[in-house]
Amino acid sequence: MDLFGVLHLDELSHGLANLSMFPYFDMAHYIVSIMALREQPGVLEVSRVSPLACWFSSMLFCFGGGVLSAIMLAEPAVAPLSNSTSVLLASITWYLVFYCPMDLVYCCAALLPLRLVLSGMKEVTRTWKVLGGVTQAHSKYKDSLMVMIAIGWAKGAGGGLISNFEQLVRGVWKPETNELLKMSYPTKITLIGAVLFALQQTHYLPLQKHHLMLIYTIFTVVNKSRMMLTGSSTSPFAGIESAIYKTLFTGHSPYAALISEEKKACIKNGATNGTTSTATTGGNRVAGKNTLVSPVNGQSGLLKAKEESENAETTNCKKSK
Amino acid sequence: MDLFGVLHLDELSHGLANLSMFPYFDMAHYIVSIMALREQPGVLEVSRVSPLACWFSSMLFCFGGGVLSAIMLAEPAVAPLSNSTSVLLASITWYLVFYCPMDLVYCCAALLPLRLVLSGMKEVTRTWKVLGGVTQAHSKYKDSLMVMIAIGWAKGAGGGLISNFEQLVRGVWKPETNELLKMSYPTKITLIGAVLFALQQTHYLPLQKHHLMLIYTIFTVVNKSRMMLTGSSTSPFAGIESAIYKTLFTGHSPYAALISEEKKACIKNGATNGTTSTATTGGNRVAGKNTLVSPVNGQSGLLKAKEESENAETTNCKKSK
Amino acid sequence: MDLFGVLHLDELSHGLANLSMFPYFDMAHYIVSIMALREQPGVLEVSRVSPLACWFSSMLFCFGGGVLSAIMLAEPAVAPLSNSTSVLLASITWYLVFYCPMDLVYCCAALLPLRLVLSGMKEVTRTWKVLGGVTQAHSKYKDSLMVMIAIGWAKGAGGGLISNFEQLVRGVWKPETNELLKMSYPTKITLIGAVLFALQQTHYLPLQKHHLMLIYTIFTVVNKSRMMLTGSSTSPFAGIESAIYKTLFTGHSPYAALISEEKKACIKNGATNGTTSTATTGGNRVAGKNTLVSPVNGQSGLLKAKEESENAETTNCKKSK
Structure with missing residues (x-):
């Protein structure tokens, strides 16, 4: 050269x-x-x-x-x-x-x-x-x-x-x-x-x-x-990674469909659960502890990092699962 | 041919x-x-x-x-x-x-x-x-x-x-x-x-x-x-598997003896524990949760599948361990 | 020969x-x-x-x-x-x-x-x-x-x-x-x-x-x-092991410094926590259960075996972490 x-x-x-x-x-x-x-x-x-x-x-x-x-x-x-x-x-x-x-x-x-x-x-x-x-x-x-x-x-x-x-x-x-x-x-x-x-x-x-x-x-x-x-x-x-990722691995992917379905279900649940949220506090705390050992939850954690741009409702919804 | x-x-x-x-x-x-x-x-x-x-x-x-x-x-x-x-x-x-x-x-x-x-x-x-x-x-x-x-x-x-x-x-x-x-x-x-x-x-x-x-x-x-x-x-x-298994791996095996000993012990415990069962509810719930992480319990699970033909008393007995 | x-x-x-x-x-x-x-x-x-x-x-x-x-x-x-x-x-x-x-x-x-x-x-x-x-x-x-x-x-x-x-x-x-x-x-x-x-x-x-x-x-x-x-x-x-260990792997090691720092912090905490110990009983029980799954706690266990000669205060202190 x-x-x-x-x-x-x-x-x-x-x-x-x-x-x-x-x-x-x-x-x-x-x-x-x-x-x-x-x-x-x-x-x-x-x-x-x-x-x-x-x-x-x-x-x-x-x-x-x-x-x-x-x-x-x-x-x-x-x-x-x-x-x-x-x-x-x-x-x-x-x-x-x-x-x-x-x-x-x-x-x-x-x-x-x-x-x-x-x-x-x-x-x-x-x-x-x-x-x-x-x-x-x-x-x-x-x-x-x-x-x-x-x-x-x-x-x-x-x-x-x-x-x-x-x-x-x-x-x-x-x-x-x-x-x-x-x-x-x-x-x-x-x-x-x-x-x-x-x-x-x-x-x-x-x-x-x-x-x-x-x-x-x-x-x-x-x-x-x-x-x-x-x-x-x-x-x-x-920047490059994000561009490649968005071009190749998102869009009309099966996972996006899955997420949007979950979102709908969550909204419905949210309406019902809203009034009973105080009663399930103990349950939530237990779920929080589980993240220490459960690999599946660990993955959700990773996922959440990538989903920060999405609205908070979905995230709450996932937690209450 | x-x-x-x-x-x-x-x-x-x-x-x-x-x-x-x-x-x-x-x-x-x-x-x-x-x-x-x-x-x-x-x-x-x-x-x-x-x-x-x-x-x-x-x-x-x-x-x-x-x-x-x-x-x-x-x-x-x-x-x-x-x-x-x-x-x-x-x-x-x-x-x-x-x-x-x-x-x-x-x-x-x-x-x-x-x-x-x-x-x-x-x-x-x-x-x-x-x-x-x-x-x-x-x-x-x-x-x-x-x-x-x-x-x-x-x-x-x-x-x-x-x-x-x-x-x-x-x-x-x-x-x-x-x-x-x-x-x-x-x-x-x-x-x-x-x-x-x-x-x-x-x-x-x-x-x-x-x-x-x-x-x-x-x-x-x-x-x-x-x-x-x-x-x-x-x-x-x-069918073949079951026949081979029964011929070779059961009978007067040490494990059968172990199980039958446990059964006896269980019957004794059962008589005593019957009256105190309400007090141990919390303990049972904890045991139930443990099955999620404990490999030994996981094996018991596998075992139970093979033991369906045995009487229910043994199984209950194992759970109360 | x-x-x-x-x-x-x-x-x-x-x-x-x-x-x-x-x-x-x-x-x-x-x-x-x-x-x-x-x-x-x-x-x-x-x-x-x-x-x-x-x-x-x-x-x-x-x-x-x-x-x-x-x-x-x-x-x-x-x-x-x-x-x-x-x-x-x-x-x-x-x-x-x-x-x-x-x-x-x-x-x-x-x-x-x-x-x-x-x-x-x-x-x-x-x-x-x-x-x-x-x-x-x-x-x-x-x-x-x-x-x-x-x-x-x-x-x-x-x-x-x-x-x-x-x-x-x-x-x-x-x-x-x-x-x-x-x-x-x-x-x-x-x-x-x-x-x-x-x-x-x-x-x-x-x-x-x-x-x-x-x-x-x-x-x-x-x-x-x-x-x-x-x-x-x-x-x-x-005997030989212990002698080699003491000669080579202890003394002014970084870990010894770490331990002594913890000890100081513990003494301070101990003074404050003394009065509230009854309230944290539940917490201690949970910590006890965690030792079943947590590898880090497992190591602490190993460590404790080697630390028997140290005073009991440090050990208690570690548990209350």
């Missing part, structure tokens, strides 16, 4: 492509991942009760992508363990983050400037992992775009995708949510990266690999920094 | 054996599978909240058998994704069933005559899948009947066998039941098919392969049609 | 190393494993409702180690099924333990002297399984100690490590605990064995293989017998 030549970015992109992840970027990835684990509710308790479960959880946070993609490609799931240096580095990080005297390591790394740098470096490793996954899949399945995307995604965002099972190691089980039902920002950006690199690999995207690496890396690092500095969690793709 | 020669079924069975599943029968399999998914409670909500989770669930319904047998044989679990044409076909089906304007596709396919034809065609694919699994296992494990049965079963009824994890994708978790604890009709018929084809493969069953394919296919199609037309869900093997 | 020469143990250790596990020791392993399954709550019900689920659970108890290590090494998970003789032997054992007329087999095997012998023989198979796993991993990953330990552990204690999923087969789901969070004695002794054999394999431990086998086998058998005879479940490593 001429743009790269004009801006003298060609050398920069070559330099980036030849960058070695080991040890500094890998280290940053371990620190940020294990700090993210430590900030999950209940993990500090687990770290005290069972250091082994805590260590295993940390390893899944650090090497989850490798484990998941290995299982998907029928390669040994223990392979990440066979790289002794990486495991040792990650284990030392784990120990320092959780058990360092005076909690020095965590407190230092949690300072905004340092955390910003570490998070930026972690984002750089994402590019390498996604590309690694896509290349690995390409070497096995020459012309299958789907497999390349799946493996690239699994390798880059494995820790998130297997989070249900990672939580199980710590004795936590939240079946009502997962990364497919409610995608987090890192999972989303990794999926986009996997699609782009897979398209590049199959020459559908007319870009050179190191140029794409540069563009993708800059985008993820800048975006992550912006999100950390402004504290916002709004995805930069919210 | 002479019977086949006499009835001129030899050409028919050869014709059937040379039938190609792609694209019409595969298509029917996708449509019926995804419609079955759509009719699960809560799926329409998921399809609106997270099309990706819905798509992934649909793919597990369509290709679950391939994924499960691949994992069991240590072959890449992403292999079904590498067949781009199948995935594309299944994805289009998924889109049309869930998001078609005016819900045309689902409404048409749900009409009884069309659904009958599609379900019949889906049953035909079952024969091919079971046979494929058995053959694949035979090529790896020459003389292991068990492995052939397991892989044939997994390939033919994979969607059902992994249903716990397929539900997890949609945020639903029902640990108290699975296809091993309470086998559905398709799982059962597939198991029988896997046993028959494995016996044929190892020459314990003196039948030619294409003859067995014809017999098994006719049996499954006719039986499925009968069940759809009469609306009955009684298995044609209920 | 000279000690072995002096005590004439060299021949003994060679004899032990050449011992064949099949069929007597394997048989003992199956009997003890399936009896352990039968003694789990709810299993007798399952054995009556669904013999197939019960059989599958039994096979996971008997061959869980093989299945888990196969998955970790990307070898076929059905491989244990391909050894027809073993599966047949285990299936016969399963049938006799669960459905034998008059419950003869279980009652006999449950007699203390016989059970002692069978349990001792089962412990002998542990040595062979751990060693098998370590050797298998060594042949694939020459110099990775971690992989050897992981595979040896998985092969020796697989049934325990996959217990969450084994329970799922029976319709039971207990996410709040697993063998990593709260290690049982067999899992612990297997981990130690895996570490020792891996160190021996990589020549860090200056012992010959058959000597280590003799020492480890004698230790496990003697210790198991002691535990069965005295009925105690205290681990012989409790």
